[in-house]
Amino acid sequence: MARDVHAARVKRACRLMGEQGIDALLLAKPANMFYLTGDGRLCSFVMVSREGEVAMGVPTTDVEDVRRLARFDHIVGFENEIMMIHAISHFFGQFGIKSGRVGLEYTFLTQAMKGMLTHPHAKPEGVAEVDGTRIMSSLRMVKEEGEVARIRASARVAAEGMRAGVAAVRAGATESMVAAEAERAMRRAGAEGFWRSYVSSGPRTNLAHGVATTRRLRRGELVMIDIHPVVDGYSADICRTVCVGPPSDAQRTAHALYLRAQRAAVEKARAGVTMDELEEALQGVIGEGGHADHVFGPPVHGVGIEFEEAPLPSGHAFFHGEEEAPPLAANTVIAVGNCGLYTGPWGVRVEDTVLIGPRGPTVLTRFPRALGPGR
Amino acid sequence: MARDVHAARVKRACRLMGEQGIDALLLAKPANMFYLTGDGRLCSFVMVSREGEVAMGVPTTDVEDVRRLARFDHIVGFENEIMMIHAISHFFGQFGIKSGRVGLEYTFLTQAMKGMLTHPHAKPEGVAEVDGTRIMSSLRMVKEEGEVARIRASARVAAEGMRAGVAAVRAGATESMVAAEAERAMRRAGAEGFWRSYVSSGPRTNLAHGVATTRRLRRGELVMIDIHPVVDGYSADICRTVCVGPPSDAQRTAHALYLRAQRAAVEKARAGVTMDELEEALQGVIGEGGHADHVFGPPVHGVGIEFEEAPLPSGHAFFHGEEEAPPLAANTVIAVGNCGLYTGPWGVRVEDTVLIGPRGPTVLTRFPRALGPGR
Numbered sequence: 001m002a003r004d005v006h007a008a009r010v011k012r013a014c015r016l017m018g019e020q021g022i023d024a025l026l027l028a029k030p031a032n033m034f035y036l037t038g039d040g041r042l043c044s045f046v047m048v049s050r051e052g053e054v055a056m057g058v059p060t061t062d063v064e065d066v067r068r069l070a071r072f073d074h075i076v077g078f079e080n081e082i083m084m085i086h087a088i089s090h091f092f093g094q095f096g097i098k099s100g101r102v103g104l105e106y107t108f109l110t111q112a113m114k115g116m117l118t119h120p121h122a123k124p125e126g127v128a129e130v131d132g133t134r135i136m137s138s139l140r141m142v143k144e145e146g147e148v149a150r151i152r153a154s155a156r157v158a159a160e161g162m163r164a165g166v167a168a169v170r171a172g173a174t175e176s177m178v179a180a181e182a183e184r185a186m187r188r189a190g191a192e193g194f195w196r197s198y199v200s201s202g203p204r205t206n207l208a209h210g211v212a213t214t215r216r217l218r219r220g221e222l223v224m225i226d227i228h229p230v231v232d233g234y235s236a237d238i239c240r241t242v243c244v245g246p247p248s249d250a251q252r253t254a255h256a257l258y259l260r261a262q263r264a265a266v267e268k269a270r271a272g273v274t275m276d277e278l279e280e281a282l283q284g285v286i287g288e289g290g291h292a293d294h295v296f297g298p299p300v301h302g303v304g305i306e307f308e309e310a311p312l313p314s315g316h317a318f319f320h321g322e323e324e325a326p327p328l329a330a331n332t333v334i335a336v337g338n339c340g341l342y343t344g345p346w347g348v349r350v351e352d353t354v355l356i357g358p359r360g361p362t363v364l365t366r367f368p369r370a371l372g373p374g375r
Numbered sequence: 376m377a378r379d380v381h382a383a384r385v386k387r388a389c390r391l392m393g394e395q396g397i398d399a400l401l402l403a404k405p406a407n408m409f410y411l412t413g414d415g416r417l418c419s420f421v422m423v424s425r426e427g428e429v430a431m432g433v434p435t436t437d438v439e440d441v442r443r444l445a446r447f448d449h450i451v452g453f454e455n456e457i458m459m460i461h462a463i464s465h466f467f468g469q470f471g472i473k474s475g476r477v478g479l480e481y482t483f484l485t486q487a488m489k490g491m492l493t494h495p496h497a498k499p500e501g502v503a504e505v506d507g508t509r510i511m512s513s514l515r516m517v518k519e520e521g522e523v524a525r526i527r528a529s530a531r532v533a534a535e536g537m538r539a540g541v542a543a544v545r546a547g548a549t550e551s552m553v554a555a556e557a558e559r560a561m562r563r564a565g566a567e568g569f570w571r572s573y574v575s576s577g578p579r580t581n582l583a584h585g586v587a588t589t590r591r592l593r594r595g596e597l598v599m600i601d602i603h604p605v606v607d608g609y610s611a612d613i614c615r616t617v618c619v620g621p622p623s624d625a626q627r628t629a630h631a632l633y634l635r636a637q638r639a640a641v642e643k644a645r646a647g648v649t650m651d652e653l654e655e656a657l658q659g660v661i662g663e664g665g666h667a668d669h670v671f672g673p674p675v676h677g678v679g680i681e682f683e684e685a686p687l688p689s690g691h692a693f694f695h696g697e698e699e700a701p702p703l704a705a706n707t708v709i710a711v712g713n714c715g716l717y718t719g720p721w722g723v724r725v726e727d728t729v730l731i732g733p734r735g736p737t738v739l740t741r742f743p744r745a746l747g748p749g750r
């Protein structure tokens with residue numbers, strides 16, 4: 001993306017900083033650094049002054065690479081943690097910040113990392129620390145056209161991955177081998193990487209987070225595949241449930257109910273709707289189908305640089321340090337179908353990445369949803 | 376592993392809790408929960424009383440699965456964050472803990488997660504929070520025979536992954552496609568998963584963390600491949616640098632120097648050595664070779680449930696919330712070669728997982744180290 005895109009984002013960040021009385025942002029989360037500068041990597045930091053000056057600190061080994069990728073005003077390379085702390089102190093000095101408030105990423109920093117960023121040799125004593133999470137989340141929530149294009153590309157790669165994953169489903173294969181084919185297909189289709197893949201089978205389809213194991217698939221079992229490629233820095237999120245051989249009537253019925261629930265939520269996904277309304281739409285249909293007690297987890301969440309990001313439904317948002325999102329604006333991208341229908345012996349789930357349009361939704365992850373053979 | 380293994384680990388944890396005046400551990404890091412109970416998963420917690428009672432809280436969807444996998448005294452399923460907070464409060468009550476100190480994982484918890492675990496409705500007001508990181512790290516540092524066997528299995532899978540990754544190195548392939556083949560081979564060889572793969576090429580081999588991109592390899596360039604499978608819950612760590620076609624003299628010389636440095640450190644890896652001595656051994660040889668300014672990052676770290684865990688060299692440990700490790704005992708497992716030799720235009724690095732034996736080291740990740748063709 002052009003550098004003026006990042007300049008404009010920094011400008012928007014500064015406006016929010018002003019409104020919230022924050023004098024500097026001190027970021028270490030790669031997704032946030034990438035959004036504001038064009039580059040985000042481990043063991044690095046970005047400091048933004050309220051006037052819009054951007055300073056970066058990265059390992060000395062990485063300075064030239066970051067110069068090529070990122071937009072910033074100042075950069076310093078460091079050799080170790082002590083020099084990193086001094087680099088932070090240096091930029092506080094250069095920006096003339098001796099008091100006021102610095103915004104940190106409370107939903108990202110561990111105690112140990114926070115200890116480094118706010119070390120007495122890094123942060124001036126007079127500068128108070130506050131949570132800057134919501135500034136970054138609200139900036140990233142509505143996508144620019146360039147971002148939507150990247151998420152579309154990621155969604156196409158997600159469909160390729162799902163095609164390979166579903167094709168690998170057969171009795172005797174392990175969950176991990178199904179994940180292997182989906183992941184390889186995503187990389188070959190253009191992904192630079194992916195977030196953790198979930199592949200679960202049989203009784204494990206009832207789990208909230210079915211990370212792949214070496215369990216072998218058996219005939220008649222369900223298999224849940226949930227993958228999240230990263231293409232050009234942007235993610236997509238797709239989940240399908242398929243059966244090893246012909247599904248049972250109970251499996252068919254539950255799956256059909258879930259599809260109706262997902263469709264009800266997707267149809268409501270247009271500008272002005274709230275995340276809670278989408279949650280209610282999906283859960284409402286499942287409840288009417290007699291499975292109100294069989295849902296777990298927030299059924300909708302934002303998708304962008306991270307495969308799971310703001311906006312979140314209000315309850316979930318609160319406990320994860322995010323705020324309740326305003327009614328969704330056009331060009332917000334969300335995943336619909338993040339919670340499963342968990343019957344006990346097995347579960348079903350279908351998830352798609354959806355673009356909120358001014359007049360209606362567009363499903364970006366195009367791949368058949370059928371449970372049984374013939375898919 | 377048999378359940379008495381976990382009972383014995385809890386007993387050792389209780390002894391350390393007693394020594395440090397900690398009345399309960401409240402864990403949320405999957406690696407630590409897995410170590411003490413046999414199961415560790417997202418959105419869950421484990422509470423351990425000083426008397427050795429173990430309570431778990433997991434999503435209701437997961438209760439039966441956890442019953443099958445974990446050793447514990449009490450379990451509760453929760454539907455959402457509010458019920459999770461109440462479950463924590465419930466166990467504080469059941470254990471009769473109204474005052475004293477609870478140990479949390481400061482190197483793992485974000486501010487938001489810590490806020491949930493210590494919510495006024497979760498933690499009794501009279502209970503102070505302290506960092507329990509070092510208790511768990513010191514427990515996990517020396518491996519039991521069963522753990523060593525799993526790390527050996529993981530190291531064999533790592534070698535299979537490296538074989539496939541190196542075989543995929545050719546002009547025109549992307550870094551991501553090299554990662555794809557390594558990852559797929561690890562899953563097919565028995566890995567249930569892997570930690571993030573690093574594949575970098577050309578100028579990107581000079582980066583501290585060369586995460587794969589869609590950059591295409593060119594003839595004469597170096598390619599650095601760093602992979603970390605997980606087998607039966609345990610990791611291994613291997614890195615190799617290879618050339619696309621014949622390497623230049625400068626590349627050969629730097630690589631040979633790095634191999635000498637790595638060998639010097641591996642040869643010292645026996646019971647009684649310190650992590651700092653190993654660091655000095657590796658960096659010393661590189662320094663004598665004229666590249667003292669071209670190293671970055673700690674060259675050694677522990678390997679186990681996580682591919683990078685305690686012990687760490689003292690400087691790095693301090694900033695990451697860990698303590699300086701005592702001289703290494705037999706059956707500690709470490710990775711040697713975690714820092715690269717970064718010349719500017721390119722870097723080289725070779726890393727292996729090494730078992731500290733009573734009389735000497737055993738390199739577990741057996742794969743040729745050659746830079747050029749004919750490997």
